[in-house]
Amino acid sequence: MSVSESRSKKAHPGNEADTGPPTGLRAVLRYDLPASFVVFLVAVPLSLGIAAASGAPLIAGLIAAVVGGVLGGLLSGAPLQVAGPAAGLTVIVAGLVAQFGWAATAAITVGAGLLQILLGLTRVGRLALSLSPAVVHGMLAGIGVTIAVGQLHVMLGGSNQGSVLENLAGLPAQILGLHPGALLVGAITIAVMMLWPKLPKVNVVPAPLVAVGLGTAVAAGFQLDLVRVALPSDIINEVVLPQLPSGPVLAIVGGVLTVALVASVESLLSAVAVDKLHDGPRANLDKELVAQGAANMVSGALGGLPVTGVIVRSSTNVAAGAKTRWSTVLHGVWMLLAVLLLAGVLRQIPMAALAAVLVVIGVKLVSVAHMKQLWRHREMVVYAATLLGVIAFGLVEGVLVGLAVALVRAFYRLTHSTVDVQRVDGRWWVTVRGSLVFLGAGRLVRELRAIPLRESVVLELHVDFMDHGVFEVINDWRVGYERTGGKVRVDEVLDSWYHRAIGGRPARRKSIRSTVPPRWFAPWSHWQLAEPADVQLPAQAAEDDHLIAGVRAFDQHAADLVRPFLSELAEHGQKPKQLFITCSDSRVLPNMFTSSGPGDQFSLRNVGNLVPAHGVDASVGAAVEYAVDVLAVQEIVVCGHSDCGAMKAVLAQSVGEGSALYDWLRYAEPSLLRLAATAGEDAELPANERLCLANIAQQLENLRSYPNVAAAVAAGKVKLVGMYFDIAAAKAFLVDPDRRALRDITV
Numbered sequence: 177m178s179v180s181e182s183r184s185k186k187a188h189p190g191n192e193a194d195t196g197p198p199t200g201l202r203a204v205l206r207y208d209l210p211a212s213f214v215v216f217l218v219a220v221p222l223s224l225g226i227a228a229a230s231g232a233p234l235i236a237g238l239i240a241a242v243v244g245g246v247l248g249g250l251l252s253g254a255p256l257q258v259a260g261p262a263a264g265l266t267v268i269v270a271g272l273v274a275q276f277g278w279a280a281t282a283a284i285t286v287g288a289g290l291l292q293i294l295l296g297l298t299r300v301g302r303l304a305l306s307l308s309p310a311v312v313h314g315m316l317a318g319i320g321v322t323i324a325v326g327q328l329h330v331m332l333g334g335s336n337q338g339s340v341l342e343n344l345a346g347l348p349a350q351i352l353g354l355h356p357g358a359l360l361v362g363a364i365t366i367a368v369m370m371l372w373p374k375l376p377k378v379n380v381v382p383a384p385l386v387a388v389g390l391g392t393a394v395a396a397g398f399q400l401d402l403v404r405v406a407l408p409s410d411i412i413n414e415v416v417l418p419q420l421p422s423g424p425v426l427a428i429v430g431g432v433l434t435v436a437l438v439a440s441v442e443s444l445l446s447a448v449a450v451d452k453l454h455d456g457p458r459a460n461l462d463k464e465l466v467a468q469g470a471a472n473m474v475s476g477a478l479g480g481l482p483v484t485g486v487i488v489r490s491s492t493n494v495a496a497g498a499k500t501r502w503s504t505v506l507h508g509v510w511m512l513l514a515v516l517l518l519a520g521v522l523r524q525i526p527m528a529a530l531a532a533v534l535v536v537i538g539v540k541l542v543s544v545a546h547m548k549q550l551w552r553h554r555e556m557v558v559y560a561a562t563l564l565g566v567i568a569f570g571l572v573e574g575v576l577v578g579l580a581v582a583l584v585r586a587f588y589r590l591t592h593s594t595v596d597v598q599r600v601d602g603r604w605w606v607t608v609r610g611s612l613v614f615l616g617a618g619r620l621v622r623e624l625r626a627i628p629l630r631e632s633v634v635l636e637l638h639v640d641f642m643d644h645g646v647f648e649v650i651n652d653w654r655v656g657y658e659r660t661g662g663k664v665r666v667d668e669v670l671d672s673w674y675h676r677a678i679g680g681r682p683a684r685r686k687s688i689r690s691t692v693p694p695r696w697f698a699p700w701s702h703w704q705l706a707e708p709a710d711v712q713l714p715a716q717a718a719e720d721d722h723l724i725a726g727v728r729a730f731d732q733h734a735a736d737l738v739r740p741f742l743s744e745l746a747e748h749g750q751k752p753k754q755l756f757i758t759c760s761d762s763r764v765l766p767n768m769f770t771s772s773g774p775g776d777q778f779s780l781r782n783v784g785n786l787v788p789a790h791g792v793d794a795s796v797g798a799a800v801e802y803a804v805d806v807l808a809v810q811e812i813v814v815c816g817h818s819d820c821g822a823m824k825a826v827l828a829q830s831v832g833e834g835s836a837l838y839d840w841l842r843y844a845e846p847s848l849l850r851l852a853a854t855a856g857e858d859a860e861l862p863a864n865e866r867l868c869l870a871n872i873a874q875q876l877e878n879l880r881s882y883p884n885v886a887a888a889v890a891a892g893k894v895k896l897v898g899m900y901f902d903i904a905a906a907k908a909f910l911v912d913p914d915r916r917a918l919r920d921i922t923v
Contacts, residue, residue, distance in 0.1 A: 204502045211498035212506035215258055217385040218492050219245075219511060222537075224405055224522065225530035226261045229327055229336070230269040232278055232481055233416060234407055237261045238515045239480030245508020248471040248483060253463025254447040255501040256454055258489035259471055261481040263537050264315075264442045265435065267322045269481060271570065272431050274338075280421030282476045284428065288435035289472030295440065296465030310558035311578040312441060313546045317559070318566025318574050320541025323534055330531035331362035333402075340567045357400035358528035365391040365532035382492065384533050391529030402526040407519050415479045434572055435472075435482050443468045443485035450490045456499065488537070558582045591616035593639070595623045600728075604631050607732070609638040612673075614645030624653050630661040636732075637666065642673035650674065738774060745775045752778040755803035757875070758815040759785045759822065763903050766815065770908070778803050784822030784871065785814055788843045790881040797882070804884045804894060812885070814875045815899040816868040816911075823867045846878075847871035856916025866916070872898040873913035 219241050227237030244259030252259070272281040325343045326336040333355025337343045368387035372378070395402050408414035421428050447459040464485070471483040493503055514522070542563075550559050562578025569577070593610030604627050608620060627633060635650070651674075654664045666674050756766050756777040766777060780799045787796055803809045816823075822841060825831050826848055831838045851870040858866045876896050879885050888894035898911030900918060909918040 203499055207497045207499040208503035209506060211493055211503040212510065214382060215489050215493050215498075215503065215507040216510040216514075218382040218489055219258075219260055219507060220514060220522075221384045221388040221525070221530060221533055222263075222486075222488070223261050223511070224525065225327075225534045225537075226263055226266055227481060228330075228405075228527060228530055229263075229266045229323060229534055230261075230481060231273040231336075232269060232281070233414070233479070234405055235411055235415060235515070236278070236282075236479055236481045238511060239415070239478050240475045240483050241511045242508050242515070243475040243478065243480055244471050244483040245511060246505055247474055247508075248467055248485075249501050249504030249508060251463075251467035251470055252501055252504065253460035253465075253467060254450060254485065255457060256490065256494055256498055256504070257443075257447050257450050257459070257464070257485045258493050258504050258507065259443070259468060259483050259485050260489060262439075262442055262484040262486045263323055263534065263541065264319050265438060265482050265484065267319050267566075267570075268431075268434055268438060270336075272435075275427065276421045276423060276431070277419075279416050279419035279479075280423075281431075282416065282418035282479050283420055284431045284435060285476030285480075285482045286418055286473050287432040287476075288439065288482065289469040289474075289476060291432060291436040292440055292469030292472060293466050294469075295436070296462045296467075296469060299462045308555070308558060308578070308582045309546075310550050310555035311562050311575060311582055312445065313543065313550065314559040314562025314578050315438075315566060315575050317542040317546075318563045320538040321563070321567055322538070323541070324538030327531040327534040327538065331358060331528050331535060333358035333528065339570075355402070355528075357395070357398070357402055358526070360398075361391040361395050361400065361402065361526050361528045362532040362535075364394055365529045366536055369533060369536040387533060388525055388529045391532070392525050395526045395529075396524060400526070402528055404527060405523050405525045405530070407523050409519075411515060411519060417479050418476055430572070439468065439472065439482055439484040440465055446485035446487040446490055450485075450487070450494060454494050555585075558585060590641075593620065595620050597623050597627070602632070604633045605636065606633060607636045607638065610640075612637075612639050612642040612646040614643055614649075617646045617649050620646075621649055621653070624650075624657075627657075629657070632663045633657070633665070635664060635666045637668045637674060639668075639673060640671065642677070644677065647674060647677040651678070741774045750775050750778070750807065752776055752803075752807055752809055754778065754811045754813055755780065755800065755807075755809045756813045756815065757781075757785055757787060758813075758901075759783065759817055759820060761817060761820065764815070764817050764901055769901060769906070778807055778809060783837070783840060784820065784826075784844055785816055785875060786822075786840070786843045786871075787814065787875040787878045789878045790883070793843070800879065800882055801884060804882075804888055809894065811895050811897055812879060813897045813899050814872050814879070815901060815908075816872045817901040818865060818868070818903050820864065820868050823864045823871060827864055827867055844871060847874040850874050854916075858916045858918075869900065869911060869916045869918075872900065872911050873916060876913050 223237035223241040224234055225237075227234045227240075230237075240261040244261070248259035269281060272284060276284070322340050325340050325347075329336055329343060329346070329350050332350050334346075334350045334353070337346045365387040368390055369383050372381075372383040372386050394400075395404075421431075443464060444461055447461060447464050451459050468483060468485065475481065475483050489507075493507075498504075547556065547559065550556050558578055558581050561581040562574055564574070565577030566574030568574070590611050591613050593608055593612055593616055596605075596607040598605045598607075606623065606627070612620070624635075635654075650666070654666065657664055668674055752775060754777045756770075757780045758764055758766055760781045760783050766772070766779065770777070778799075780796065780803075782796070787800070790797065800812075803812070822844065825837075826841055826844045831841055847867060847870050850873065851867050854870070856866070856869065858869050861869075876898055879896055880889065885894065885896075889896060898913050900909045900911050901907070902909070908921060910921055911918060
């Protein structure tokens with residue numbers, strides 16, 4: 177019975193439940209109330225600016241903010257996400273308003289909300305997240321450019337001309353005829369938006385609020401003749417209720433689908449992003465989509481803009497200390513009170529200030545960080561295609577362009593593989609990487625047919641998929657080549673697609689992965705096939721064929737990955753954290769079960785992981801002194817293992833006198849005496865395993881006999897650790913040397 181088996185029979189206490197964020201009225205007053213004011217101050221200028229940029233009544237933005245806050249917050253599956261009108265929908269809404277009018281656009285918003293609810297209830301809404309990130313970020317960047325260029329006209333005292341291309345074409349004339357007052361207010365607003373977050377103490381006040389407030393103060397102080405926020409005097413009676421749109425059915429359905437899809441993607445992406453900002457409950461994406469749909473239905477029914485989860489407000493909410501959904505709800509309440517009680521103040525805001533805020537927001541949607549990330553993953557082509565498509569043709573068309581490019585690239589990757597052919601030591605090596613499907617097999621066939629006849633060939637496959645057509649191509653070539661007197665070995669590194677097909681099991685993309693482990697986890701005998709009888713390795717290494725093959729595999733597959741770490745260690749020297757003392761047993765691989773790499777451990781291996789007392793054995797003593805005095809390790813680990821041959825020999829007294837092994841194992845006699853003299857919590861284990869645990873405790877005690885180790889332990893500079901590795905279970909345990917007890921590290 178192994179240690180793991182014996183321990184599995186014992187009950188383990190469960191982990192304590194996560195208490196989650198603080199709740200109750202006191203927590204709401206302490207955390208959520210202050211955060212709600214901060215979010216409210218951010219939301220006011222953004223809601224007005226987005227409504228203006230969308231071509232909707234300004235009150236529509238405030239309605240959406242109220243509904244998104246109160247209803248969206250109450251129903252939300254992402255408690256700390258804040259919903260409201262979003263810049264990402266500006267271009268879509270503006271297009272719908274131009275085509276159908278505002279009342280019909282509100283009705284389309286209701287339809288989009290209903291569709292979102294259905295998507296959430298059927299739990300397919302999260303499929304929106306399967307869109308390529310390159311397409312999503314390209315879409316947002318295109319929207320950002322559209323907003324920035326359009327609002328630049330407003331900031332200069334003009335009006336949005338429509339499309340990006342029209343705005344760009346009209347920009348020179350707008351610059352020549354700019355309004356000095358509007359430019360002054362806009363420039364001040366942009367400067368504050370850019371500089372305010374960098375100020376260390378005052379940046380707790382939201383930058384948009386300060387920017388718009390200062391712009392409004394400048395306009396009032398200099399009595400500038402500027403276009404200002406046009407809120408109606410009787411707000412309630414001026415609300416435009418939805419009307420059924422008239423026009424082509426396909427255009428109406430397309431509008432509903434577009435609003436629903438983009439709003440869903442933006443909300444879900446925002447919810448996922450917000451989850452990374454806090455340690456509270458994780459978002460329920462399906463519930464969140466239902467909440468967003470309900471908010472859109474109500475917002476549209478009241479004449480408001482479409483609602484989405486907004487990352488700007490949500491991140492502000494988290495940063496301000498919010499702990500529950502009540503921060504979102506309260507911010508909606510403050511928005512409602514502002515609409516009812518502060519309409520006169522809002523009417524003083526210059527449109528140039530709101531436009532300047534949107535210019536900054538639009539520019540920020542073109543994220544350099546996202547571009548760098550996509551460049552590293554070679555997805556920049558998809559991003560650029562989507563961005564340019566949105567700018568040139570419109571949002572829906574641009575997204576379709578991006579999706580088309582993404583599909584073409586995916587198809588190329590699926591059908592593309594790299595083939596490298598080299599002649600090494602009298603043998604042909606053909607290395608294939610990628611996915612192998614019949615459409616992309618042409619080059620592989622050409623390379624295989626170009627190999628001279630009657631040679632020894634190793635076909636090394638690093639593939640994640642192989643269809644039956646490619647299998648037949650490879651197998652037919654192999655059979656034909658061997659008939660001519662050649663020798664072929666098919667060596668699969670990542671998975672066994674070829675050999676499964678040989679065995680009659682079809683290759684399926686969704687089949688369970690092969691049980692073939694990576695080479696660095698498997699013994700040579702597992703992945704090195706026998707050489708053909710007539711294949712000769714270099715004479716000086718004829719008996720070391722496994723070693724040669726292993727070194728070659730390292731050079732081909734792993735050297736490039738580890739070389740940067742080794743180069744740095746070679747330049748700066750080693751600074752290991754541990755001295756790891758363990759047995760010479762070939763089944764015990766410390767770097768594998770500790771997941772350590774180059775430079776992490778200073779290793780000492782001997783038969784039985786023995787540490788003779790100070791002054792007895794110079795070899796072990798030299799390693800211990802070097803590790804502590806020169807390398808300044810922080811831990812010394814003594815690791816025993818199950819089924820230890822040394823411990824069995826000590827118990828059985830089976831090694832005869834006069835041998836080096838006998839002399840060495842005499843250092844384990846104190847461990848045998850310790851086992852007999854003390855009791856531990858290991859009574860259910862076989863005798864050799866109990867001796868192994870006693871031996872670990874004894875070697876830890878022997879380490880304290882070294883003066884430098886004892887001094888370092890007393891000073892808190894070095895910690896002594898006992899460890900036990902269960903070979904059969906592939907599981908490591910910590911050892912309590914006093915009680916000879918094992919502690920499961922993984923629980």
